[in-house]
Amino acid sequence: MERLDMKVITNRDEAEVQAAPVPMITSPRGFTAAGLHAGIKRKRKDLGLLWCQVPAAAAAVYTTNAFQAPPLGVTREGLAASQGRMQALLVNSGNANACTGEQGWLDAREMRRVCAVELGISESLVGVASTGVIGERLPIGRIVGSLPRLTASLTQEGDQDFGAALLTTDTFPKTAEVRLTVSGREVRIAGAAKGSGMIHPNMATMLAFLTTDAVIEPPVLQRLLKEVTDESFNMITVDGDSSTNDMVSVMASGLAAHPTLDETHPDWERFRAAFAEVCRRLAQMIARDGEGATKLVEVTVRGAETLEGARQAAKTVVGSSLVKTAVFGADPNWGRLLCALGYCGTQVNPDLVDLWVGDHLLVHRGLAVPGAEEAAKETFLGDKVPFVLDLHQGTAAATAWGCDLTYDYVRINASYRT
Amino acid sequence: MERLDMKVITNRDEAEVQAAPVPMITSPRGFTAAGLHAGIKRKRKDLGLLWCQVPAAAAAVYTTNAFQAPPLGVTREGLAASQGRMQALLVNSGNANACTGEQGWLDAREMRRVCAVELGISESLVGVASTGVIGERLPIGRIVGSLPRLTASLTQEGDQDFGAALLTTDTFPKTAEVRLTVSGREVRIAGAAKGSGMIHPNMATMLAFLTTDAVIEPPVLQRLLKEVTDESFNMITVDGDSSTNDMVSVMASGLAAHPTLDETHPDWERFRAAFAEVCRRLAQMIARDGEGATKLVEVTVRGAETLEGARQAAKTVVGSSLVKTAVFGADPNWGRLLCALGYCGTQVNPDLVDLWVGDHLLVHRGLAVPGAEEAAKETFLGDKVPFVLDLHQGTAAATAWGCDLTYDYVRINASYRT
Numbered sequence: 139m140e141r142l143d144m145k146v147i148t149n150r151d152e153a154e155v156q157a158a159p160v161p162m163i164t165s166p167r168g169f170t171a172a173g174l175h176a177g178i179k180r181k182r183k184d185l186g187l188l189w190c191q192v193p194a195a196a197a198a199v200y201t202t203n204a205f206q207a208p209p210l211g212v213t214r215e216g217l218a219a220s221q222g223r224m225q226a227l228l229v230n231s232g233n234a235n236a237c238t239g240e241q242g243w244l245d246a247r248e249m250r251r252v253c254a255v256e257l258g259i260s261e262s263l264v265g266v267a268s269t270g271v272i273g274e275r276l277p278i279g280r281i282v283g284s285l286p287r288l289t290a291s292l293t294q295e296g297d298q299d300f301g302a303a304l305l306t307t308d309t310f311p312k313t314a315e316v317r318l319t320v321s322g323r324e325v326r327i328a329g330a331a332k333g334s335g336m337i338h339p340n341m342a343t344m345l346a347f348l349t350t351d352a353v354i355e356p357p358v359l360q361r362l363l364k365e366v367t368d369e370s371f372n373m374i375t376v377d378g379d380s381s382t383n384d385m386v387s388v389m390a391s392g393l394a395a396h397p398t399l400d401e402t403h404p405d406w407e408r409f410r411a412a413f414a415e416v417c418r419r420l421a422q423m424i425a426r427d428g429e430g431a432t433k434l435v436e437v438t439v440r441g442a443e444t445l446e447g448a449r450q451a452a453k454t455v456v457g458s459s460l461v462k463t464a465v466f467g468a469d470p471n472w473g474r475l476l477c478a479l480g481y482c483g484t485q486v487n488p489d490l491v492d493l494w495v496g497d498h499l500l501v502h503r504g505l506a507v508p509g510a511e512e513a514a515k516e517t518f519l520g521d522k523v524p525f526v527l528d529l530h531q532g533t534a535a536a537t538a539w540g541c542d543l544t545y546d547y548v549r550i551n552a553s554y555r556t
Numbered sequence: 557m558e559r560l561d562m563k564v565i566t567n568r569d570e571a572e573v574q575a576a577p578v579p580m581i582t583s584p585r586g587f588t589a590a591g592l593h594a595g596i597k598r599k600r601k602d603l604g605l606l607w608c609q610v611p612a613a614a615a616a617v618y619t620t621n622a623f624q625a626p627p628l629g630v631t632r633e634g635l636a637a638s639q640g641r642m643q644a645l646l647v648n649s650g651n652a653n654a655c656t657g658e659q660g661w662l663d664a665r666e667m668r669r670v671c672a673v674e675l676g677i678s679e680s681l682v683g684v685a686s687t688g689v690i691g692e693r694l695p696i697g698r699i700v701g702s703l704p705r706l707t708a709s710l711t712q713e714g715d716q717d718f719g720a721a722l723l724t725t726d727t728f729p730k731t732a733e734v735r736l737t738v739s740g741r742e743v744r745i746a747g748a749a750k751g752s753g754m755i756h757p758n759m760a761t762m763l764a765f766l767t768t769d770a771v772i773e774p775p776v777l778q779r780l781l782k783e784v785t786d787e788s789f790n791m792i793t794v795d796g797d798s799s800t801n802d803m804v805s806v807m808a809s810g811l812a813a814h815p816t817l818d819e820t821h822p823d824w825e826r827f828r829a830a831f832a833e834v835c836r837r838l839a840q841m842i843a844r845d846g847e848g849a850t851k852l853v854e855v856t857v858r859g860a861e862t863l864e865g866a867r868q869a870a871k872t873v874v875g876s877s878l879v880k881t882a883v884f885g886a887d888p889n890w891g892r893l894l895c896a897l898g899y900c901g902t903q904v905n906p907d908l909v910d911l912w913v914g915d916h917l918l919v920h921r922g923l924a925v926p927g928a929e930e931a932a933k934e935t936f937l938g939d940k941v942p943f944v945l946d947l948h949q950g951t952a953a954a955t956a957w958g959c960d961l962t963y964d965y966v967r968i969n970a971s972y973r974t
Binding site for chain 1: 654657691877881885897905906907922962966969970
């Protein structure tokens with residue numbers, strides 16, 4: 139299947155697809171949100187609610203981890219029962235409700251049930267998600283006890299509290315929004331995400347919730363979400379660990395009131411590009427906020443024989459511990475990038491490979507460019523380190539994002555629960 | 557193909573297969589060694605030579621990295637030309653002679669040629685290996701200039717200098733030796749290895765050189781080496797990076813003078829077990845000496861449906877950054893082991909999984925055992941942390957070895973070249 143180039147926002151498009159000045163997940167028509175401290179975490183907000191005034195067309199993708207957490211299964215059941223509609227999304231942080239057995243399912247269903255009662259809607263219209271420590275029972279009493287206060291506090295400005303309630307080891311909230319016109323009507327697409335550790339491409343590998351007021355049917359939305367996830371959220375890695383809990387969902391209120399979008403709509407490609415832009419921005423924010431990270435690392439592989447090969451190569455290189463530590467140490471140790479490329483499983487001819495970092499060609503046709511390392515040093519000192527590997531074997535390209543591996547990654551994860 | 561259980565040295569065998577009190581790679585009949593400082597590294601020994609008084613039956617396995625370094629190709633050519641014979645092995649540390657293009661091939665061939673001249677043997681009987689920084693030209697003049705002194709200093713006691721010349725970021729030399737009887741004759745099997753970073757199972761993933769005085773033909777030796785590598789060196793991981801340079805070789809002098817060993821010999825299984833024991837010991841030493849490591853981590857997966865699945869699961873869990881940091885922090889965070897098991901790609905039923913650490917059952921049928929974490933804490937404080945995951949889905953089992961992920965791993969790799 140042919141995919142769009144990663145840089146879908148061209149100069150021409152930029153005139154029409156605009157990034158919102160202050161991104162808000164509640165910016166698309168119909169959405170409000172809330173967040174509060176329910177007592178799952180010690181102090182910080184840990185329970186969030188996203189609400190749509192109408193039952194939204196919805197879609198979701200889930201982690202492929204065999205130990206998929208109960209809330210994901212409950213959300214999947216709900217979307218099936220409602221035929222792709224969702225009106226509310228309840229998410230807690232501080233406890234993943236994973237590896238909790240049958241009790242975990244009961245707890246996930248209970249948080250959904252009470253939320254639906256408070257909101258006066260069908261249970262199948264409520265999605266649930268959890269993130270945090272694995273293997274401990276969800277403090278369901280605290281969640282249920284906080285729901286009246288949470289549902290009563292839904293506002294458009296609640297987006298900040300909602301975003302805060304998602305976070306675990308994140309150091310900043312992650313929100314993105316773009317606006318475009320579809321059939322002459324303004325359409326907004328927004329998203330909020332969390333994710334800092336246990337991040338690795340395999341499916342939806344963290345929590346991200348997208349909203350839009352576009353008019354679109356659930357099956358089209360599901361196809362779009364799956365495709366775009368593969369080129370955004372599935373292209374980031376922090377530590378190679380694919381979580382039990384991660385999920386990306388999207389709710390489309392339809393309140394922009396334009397003719398229904400699908401692949402045949404004249405504005406489809408622009409809508410797809412805008413949707414992908416929101417997902418890529420969130421994905422990059424997650425990579426940049428990788429546990430302990432000081433830099434965003436971007437690896438583009440081009441000239442690959444296949445898209446799958448390009449993706450595999452980009453993800454492998456950006457995920458290499460030795461590449462990550464070299465970036466942390468601002469060491470233009472290009473041999474580590476070539477080494478990672480060499481074991482990624484993608485067809486590579488060593489004698490053809492070019493490697494760029496920023497504007498500096500470090501490796502030409504597999505050999506070091508004399509003097510280039512010294513010149514490239516400054517690029518390694520920036521807060522974003524962009525690599526391009528050209529395999530010169532075909533026309534496929536892909537980009538993956540990650541971060542450096544630092545003392546703080548070790549500190550955070552050696553003492554996560556203590 | 558059915559494999560032996562990993563714990564091949566049973567009580568009965570132990571009476572016959574003895575670990576040598578002071579392991580020496582020159583202990584098998586016919587071998588001498590030497591090592592010196594040629595000036596590739598600043599101060600430490602960086603050039604080693606292993607010599608057999610007769611052309612030994614030989615075998616080798618090589619990294620699968622696409623950027624396989626020239627010395628591996630040169631060694632492979634030599635073994636092919638000599639029909640599986642090797643009499644000398646020349647190895648340098650400090651420079652990997654990888655990603656060096658055509659010049660790298662010329663340099664590898666030149667170090668082999670001059671070594672053969674000094675020793676007065678055919679070039680095809682000399683193996684070469686290199687380890688160290690990638691992408692810089694080998695200082696071939698220093699190597700060639702040191703060869704007369706190196707070849708003149710071969711002794712049985714030279715094993716220590718040889719072992720020292722292999723090391724890069726290793727903190728200790730790695731040697732193992734066992735002795736057994738074959739057809740009533742004492743046979744010795746020994747090995748020396750190096751490896752600390754850029755260690756990941758994919759083929760031979762570091763340097764290890766084995767010697768024996770057993771009588772065995774090259775094709776049989778090659779089959780044995782390949783099989784045993786898959787259950788020893790290919791089951792360790794330090795950082796998930798498979799190097800460009802790694803190789804395992806074995807030389808069999810035949811000087812034990814017993815009837816030739818092959819799979820039909822009555823002592824074959826004991827010989828195979830002894831050979832595997834040497835490889836496992838070296839592999840574990842490499843894992844324990846992983847860059848920055850403070851603990852050896854051992855993960856056994858049993859009850860898997862297939863051997864391949866058991867190996868994949870064990871390697872994935874032992875390689876998880878979150879498992880490694882939890883071990884470093886002595887945090888019995890079993891959820892991370894289950895999470896890693898969940899994304900390893902092996903068929904897993906979460907409701908059947910048991911997890912042991914040492915003698916403590918942490919997880920029974922997918923659920924936490926109350927109070928077990930506290931009791932298990934002490935096991936996490938030891939210098940070896942052994943996990944057993946029982947999938948209860950079949951009869952296959954495998955063990956993988958790794959180490960914890962520490963501040964020092966980051967320090968070592970953020971500043972490797974500076």
